[in-house]
Amino acid sequence: MSKLWVVMPAYNEEHGITGALAALAAQLDRDFTLVVVDNNSTDDTATVVRDFASEHPWMRIELIEETQKGTGAAADTGMRHAISRGAVRLARTDADCLPTPDWTTRINAAFESGLRLISGQLIPRTDEGVKWVDRTIIRVALEVASTFGKFRPGNQDSRYLGPYVMTPGCNMAITAELYEAAGGFPRTAIEDLHEDRALVNAVRTITTDYGLRRDVRVYGSNRRVRAWGVRKTLAWYADHRYKPELVDIR
Template sequence: MTGPASLGMCGVRLWVVVPAFDEQAGIARTIAALAAQRDRDFDLVVVDNASTDGTARETERACTAYDLGVTIVTETRKGTGAAADTGVRHAIAHGATHVLRTDADTLPTPEWTAVGRRAFSAGADLVTGPMRARTDEVRLRPWERLVLPGVIGLCQTFGRFRPSNRAPELQGPYRMSPGCNIGVSARAYEASGGFPRTAIEEVHEDRELVNRVRRVSSRVEYHRDLVVHASVRRLRAYGLRNTLRWYLDHGHRPDVVDVRGVA
């Protein structure tokens, strides 16, 4: 990608949003995964969320190395919801019709943007897909390869029966959506109010966005081939039981939420 994303398949002008806090050590690998997308017809915005390290500097260096255009914006209110909202609204203000969001410690598979574009072109207003464990950070224990998708699957099942996800005004089925693998149309984002401007320990901003979009659209879709490989840092820091409690509804509330540096 050398310039603004073109108005691609069925009018999809795609942007990718990446919130980042103190990810100097690893964001280059996420940039490399985005540069390796089969469909590179997208614009990238990285939201520096009050980082105390050289995240912005390393983002610029990596994007130059991989010939990937980038806009870096700053959000001083620390929080995944706040940073994601800032990034999505920046993208929409600069012409995005659809946005895919991932995190600064994840590796989207090479088909990620292509799959997202196809889903959006077919009319989806919100898309999500599987979250699998990264294998390049540390040597994974055998059970860790299964835990992340297993946790998400359990939360998905639980979510279908959760009363707040079954309110009569909500359209279509509930889709459990990890924040590192979610996409939304500009129309639905603005109509729904978008991500809550919160910190990760306050609200699961991804679940809140799903239900906000369900209030304005029934086109909330899960695509098996929309895949992101996520860090196991939280799993290592919290342990299996507490990771499950965290994802179910912040049942685990650690003194220190930030899990950077855990291996």
């Protein structure tokens, strides 16, 4: 059994998850197990995953279900399932994301360097019909948010042992022992809490063995930008200052 397990929450992703699965199938280092967590989908997400698994029998793919709706709940279920099956290293990406071919290679190298929590570089996808200028604005905004996060009052506390590092849930990795020590992802819905930030701040009370690795790269979806526009998308990620009727854009 591999040390590294990759967890992928998925909700109503029948039309998009094949790209994410294919990106993982194309990894240079294939020594990992993938856990897809079907988050109570109402479409054929599970069927698409099963079909992909049957067409790629050399991949270790496990499909499990979490009926409690929420990215935090689904990710936590997947992480704890992996740990129960012997995982030592955990990575997470999302069903609308495309990890680069060296993603697992770079994650393992970061672990070998001594990191226990790895924050990867999130890059906007270029294949979703979103204008170059909008993608550029989002990319710049991510850099600004990363810098601002270090000074944000909500990320300041005397208990923290090191500086805040923005860690996208769709491109991060953590040791199993640290995940359990930090309490894991809060089992919340995406509308309620940014579960990735909560996990990072919990880790900061335990260790300084965490950091950004820009060579750990994932291309993330722009579908919210396409549906809401840049301004509303940025407001959404800024503590949900924009509250749309439909969050799960597909």
